[in-house]
Amino acid sequence: MDRTFLIKPVLDAEYPLIDYGKGVYLYDAEGKEYLDASSGAITANIGHGVQEIIDAMEEQAKKVSFVYRSQFTSEPAEKLARKIANLSIANLNWCFFVNSGSEATETAMKIAIQYWQEKGVYTKTKVLSRWMSYHGITLGALSMSGHTGRRARFIPLLEDFPVIQPPYCYRCPYNKEAPDCGYLCAHELEAIIKRIGADHIAAFIAEPVIGAAGGAITPPKEYYKVIKEICERHNILFIADEVMTGFGRTGTMLACEQWDVEPDIVTLGKGMGAGYTPIAAALVGDHVMEPILNGSKTIMGGHTLSANPQACAVSLAVIEYLEKNKIIPEVEEKGNYLKNKLMYLQKVYPFIGDVRGRGLMIGLEFVQDPIKKEPFPRRMKLTETLISVAQENGILVYPAGAGTDGINGDAVMIAPPLTITVKEMDDLIGRLERTFQQYY
């Protein structure tokens, strides 16, 4: 290995050196073109090199890039909080800015615990979650994450929070189909609450559509209504982790709008800065803030760069770009176009077991036998090699799947920038098919 100073995800792997990006394409230093069909890590929601964002960065940098949030507020932070509150579900009017999705979910966890403390309840400290989930890499966020691979090394440091199975209809643990299943996987939550005792549980957290750990696993229509009703009945807050799904990725500003459910706290990240800046947020309901406003009047959380004016100005520019170009209203149609093409590929390539997802967050699960849904053996998971074969073919796809109960989690996500055109989607399919041909 050459002596190197940058710690890369795989230390001895070769990574192409990226030169620049334009729209849905990235170009490396050797001039090779990549279609960014994963928006990086489902982040570059408006594509690369957007001039309006670059202009907004410059404009804010000329004014001020940093002020400390306990000394000053700033116009971009105030405007962004108001904007996000107006764009999201009615009751979510309070915005706490952080710098990454992990910080957002960990902040949400802490606000949930603080909420109960401010009401005089000190025993409600657990945050329940699902297996096959990912809420971040910091210890609190990882504790809530049901991603076996990412947890493994730190198990002694983690609270064992994931408790229920995911709404994984493709491999339903009950061998049933929605809606006749009666949403047994959601009702598992009630049994667990009774076992642990609601007195010990502050909140339940879930990704509306499961991303990194599952590959766009999409629950049936009534699922979150059942979850929310159980949470409400047992005095448990519901946190929707929309770090990946938020900002239009699934066709609405927040994915949970599509399940008609109102979370008490929502986390945002990734698409919020669209890759132009690190920024994330916990959005908090009026009713959750109320005891805090009447009590300590301060949220115990935050980071040096929280509510950073430079980052907030960029995020505002991203939202303005989304609005001006009416991007979110087109996501559903674009997603359907892409999904139909992928379903066609599924007929040709039998190792594509499942095509799922909402909007432009689409998952493909690979199997050895599509009828029996038999997964490839662990060491032969298609995802292991497919990502790099795809990259050689000039297309970037996102590996997903944490595995559960003996299933390896062999899936990828196709989640291009929301700005992708029909012509570019055809190009995406062509590059993907060339990749699949190498496996057939």
Ligand code: PLP
């Ligand atoms: N929550 C969800 C749903 C995510 O998908 C991720 C990252 O993939 C996170 C939280 C953590 O975000 P970050 O990597 O920005 O810390």
